[in-house]
Amino acid sequence: MIFQISNLLLQALVTIIGGACLIRCYMQFFHINLGRAGGYQISSYLLSLTNWIILPLRKALPSVGRLDTASLVAAYLIALCKIGVLWFLSGAPLAVGSVLLMGIFELINLFLSGVIGAVFISIILSWFAATSIFYYFLSELTEPLLQPFRNVLPKMGMIDLSPLVLLLAVQILQVVVANVQMALLS
Template identity: 45%
Template sequence: MLFQIVSLLLEVVVAILSGACLLRLYMQYQRIPMSARSGNPLGRFVFALTDWIVLPLRKVIPAVGALDTASLVGAFVLQFASFGLLWLLVGGVGGFFSVPILAFFGLLRMTLSAMTAAVIVYAILSWVQTNSVFADVLERLVSPVLAPIRRVVPLIGGVDLSPLVLLVLLQVASIVLGSLQGWALLLF
């Protein structure tokens, strides 16, 4: 019971922090303004959550093109620490090599879950007229992923089904990812 409680709390905290690191990476890649002057409260929130891990990493890990590698490494380090701590709590059962594999797949799973959530919120907000900064940021985050689907899936009766298609594709990717993780853990 204690392990389950610790595992849940650790998963929630690490999910929020590593998810914020990934969001920071993606927002910077999409060139979404995140400073206090931009009026983007989501950007300020993401900076506040991630500066403590990303800024020190930036001193030693340079960006690769438009990718903020420090944010990516920060998210991985958080996942690695989480799975490492859980591995220690179960008494080091299984090989330690499973920890980086679990961290890598945890990061990929987090990316798929975050995109799924963003698409759902985007679809709901598209049904109502909102003139908020949050809705604009969300549209800038989701639109690049929906664009290729929109080129293939036409509007049906004036309704855009591309978010639904993307949600199905994300679920398929999640199933494939789960299988790949199982195979990878069997190898190590």
């Protein structure tokens, strides 16, 4: 029971803080600026949620091109903390290589789940609150992923199938990642 409660609480922390770190990394990679159209509120939340870990890492880890390595490493360290605590609580013998590898898969799964969530929420907000700041923020995040599908899919008037195709592609990726994870960790 303690393990399950710990897993739930740690997953919530990893999703919130690790996800915020990944969003910062993603935003730098795609040159997304939240300063436009009132996005200052959202960016201030992201900064206050992540600066405590990213700023010290940024002193040692400079960005590599468009990749914000400090944000990526911060998200990975948060995922590693979750895996380490759960490993400790399980009482299993420590296997450092497995913990490090599980941290990578935790990060990949967090990113893929975040994409699915962002696309779903963006779709729903487009129906009801297309002028909200949060919709603008999600549109900025999902547009770089949707655009390649929009370029390939035929135009169907007012119907945009790119979110559906992106969701299918991400779910296929989740299946592939889960199979690779099982193969490597078993």
